[in-house]
Amino acid sequence: MASFRKTNTKVFAKAGPELTPDNIYWKKFTPPVFVKEFGPIDYIDFSPIEPHYFAVTCSVRVQVYNPITKLVTTNLSRFREAAYGGCFRSDGKLLCAGGEEPCVRLFDINTKSLLRLFKGHQAAVHRTLFTRDSIRITSFSDDKTVALWDIPSEKQLTTFKEHEDYVRAGAVSPVSPDIFLSGGYDKVVKMYDTRTDKTVLKVDHEAPVESLLFLPAGGIFLSAGGTEIRVWDALAGGKLLAKISQHHKTITCLKLASKGQRIVSGSLDRHVKIYDAGTYKVVHTLDYPNAVLSVGISPDDETVVAGMVDGLISVRRRDTEVKQTKAQRKKVSYRYADSHSRITSTDIVVQEETKQILSKQDIFLRKFQYSKALDSVLLAFVVKRTPHVTVALMQELIRRQGLKQALAARDGKSLLNILRFLTRYIGDVRFGRVLLHVTGVLMDAYEESLDELSDEVRSMFNILAKKLEEEEDLTRSLLELQGALQMLVTGAENVGPVAIRDQVQLEPSSAAHHQKSLIFSIG
Template sequence: MSWFKAINTNKYIKTGPAITPDLVYWKKLSVPTLVKEFGAIDYIDFSPVEPHYFAVTCSVRVQIYNPITKLVAKNLSRFQSNAYGGCFRKDGRLLVAGDEEGFVKLFDVSSRNVLRFFRGHKAAVHRTFFTEDLLKVASFSDDKTVRLWDIATEKTINSFEGHSDYIRAGSVNPTSPNIILSGGYDNAIKMYDTRTDSAVFSVDHGSPVESLLFLPTGGIFLSAGGTEVKVWDVLAGGKLLARLSQHHKTVTTLKLASNGRRILSGGLDRHVKVYDVATYQQVHNMDFPNSILSLGVAPEDQTLVVGMVDGLVSIQNMEQSDKEVKVEKKRALISSMHVDQVVPESTHGTEAKYNHHLRKFEYSKALDCVMRAYVTHKSPHITVSVLQELIHRKGLHRALAGRNHTSLGTIIRFILKHIGEHRFMRVLTDAAAVLLEVYEDEFDQFTGDIGKLFINLAKALRSEVDLTYDLLELQGALELIIGAASISENRDESIQFTKDTTNIRQSEKAKASSVVSLM
């Protein structure tokens, strides 16, 4: 009978997060591999060149990891004190990092040698970046200055002052080598133009600035500090475009992902939030074991690395399912062949046993199928869906009649276990009423455990009825309170309106009398 419609069992599935494309996409990340480092993870940066090694700055070293093996490939340890902000150049050949003593060091990644040693800062340098032209290095220091260094000569090209507290955040414009952004613990964000040797504008974030990030176009930047991420328009002179307030503790790091279409923010609340660049709305959330200080994302989202305050580094690779791999292989095979038309494979779903029995009006067998232990424990929504279908068909009486004590005990235990769940309460209450109605003439024959189960079932139904009455009374009381509050609010508004009108009239009378006296 091809017209038979199978039962919709999904309507009673426990509600969870909405299945969105971002949820599906980020769930492809593998189980985290946790690596323990010697100190808090200050900064993480990926090499733009394959195989996209990533640098982890912590303690007195910069460790360069292989994202495939998740092992340390190289170790840059030419530091006498804590290292900060290890960052790759676009070609992946050089790496620059600051340290606690105020020095900025430039490394050759392949040989691990120090190529340049920039001296000039008087306090710790927490962030360092290469400019867009790859010829200069920008450094941001606790001495409240920002410096631009020439790689060829090791000399300072520009030095910018203006902050009144430590500078712990910075960024360089991805489209212009002359624009530099700095953020300090004085809540200020300043944009500098190296051609004019001065600040272009300054905005107030409202909290100590922990991280700054330019979007790929260079016309918009984001700042993180306190519990907020703010979006600013560069071309409009630092106009505030949006506030992202999804974290409940300090936001410490910002990164771009998905080729610039997604923004990632990490914070001390142990969460990484994912935002859509187009709407600035949160589209996904990830949890981690401890407070997050830094994160990095490889090109094409191949690897996500998160650094935490206790020295843990979480490494996750983006995985493809076997089905996706087969589809890609099939597409590659088809693209290499010359065919006129590709006929898609047709798949036929197997019919569930309870649907088979329902189609044949075998109600008792259908109920037996969904009362098995592996169904009631793992998928109780299927059992409830079949019970509802039997009630609609007026076949539950027939399905429950003539059962032995073992079968009745299984049904009653299932009802007692799940009748308190709001998803199932209405259906199971009706099913319990039908069960009591079917066996009301045989209650005196039930002894032992089955008799106790029937008594417990009657008590459960009575308690659910009492709870319903209590909730209805509470609902009525809340409606009275809300109604009284709205009436009081309207009365206050009318009184205020009357006072304002009276004041206006009195002021007009005073003006008129003053005019008359002058005449």
């Protein structure tokens, strides 16, 4: 006797995002480890030298963390008020930081000693950066000024009073020790040259500037403010090259990754976006549980750290462990035979009998109980979660010529379940053809006895009729659109070659074809 064949259920896969090399690269991180601090995380900076410790500026201190153990190795707490913008020097030995106090502090990482205290600002200093030559520090303050300090002499070399509001963002040139940028809440970005003590460039970001970033070549820089990142060409006099708008809340920070090949932005919308530095397109997105204030990425892309407004620090490490395969993990045991062991030359292989597990509807189908099979796939949880299973059974009943038997002689409640399913899914392109056929058979089965049905069932038949009319109108509109597109493409081909050659073939729905037979008078 031939074995019973189960119902062939076609699963419609959902279209997922395209898997790119960038997605694969940025997904190779272990689950984030969260560290709780007191107060918002103002700034995160990685040491340029291995093992790439990172400094977290928060509350009244700057703490240096080990990225592997996630433990604090150095605690710099020589602040009376809030600390801001702790930044490493290129050799990783010194760290400068501003604060709510109007001064700049310079620390030795190894000894935790306060080496220099630069005084001269009149308000809080939110960002401090070392210049390329590592012997000077730039500071950006709420007193609307930008200052340059000499580390050996502890003196203020120059001050630029060009802004009209708080200066909260800055960047130093990666190729010149004399060029740096400042961005203020007056929506203006300025470029300075310390050799002339003048502003050499000025651009309008049209929103308060929160962060600035130079690309590695030094000729292009980015400004972030509001929900937009703008790309400027400094060599072309501040020409606007691009606008990037991928966040829906204020962008708070910018960083470089992958040796300058990727740009990273963090925002209050709880996302960190990673862009291609050549095309400025998003290649990956990282999600966080709260608004992101600061982001740091190690030079080797091994560690990604994000600081949030609630004091949480998220640390992600790249998963470099080589996972053993199943074959490698499998234990192998050996049994040795001695001279007294009896070894047979012939092995008998006994085939393991596997029992076929049938679903509830297949069990009813096997017994030719078509009505019960249909009822089993019209349950609420099946209809809601797996409608393709219901449609697959209907298709099998059509193939067996048992659909009319399954639909006939039903009471009001079971008939309502069928009508609700048809009304809900008859417009779905995946199920349209099968459900239109089922609707036609249902109409034929109950057309003569329609007056004997309850008011609720008759009302559902009316709703189904209206649904079919909507499908017919939609089909007509799509056919009109197809005709218009064909005329446009044909006219363009007669003139000359065009870029768009592929025409979208809109297959007419069967709704119009079955309309007259399916919509009838309901008294």
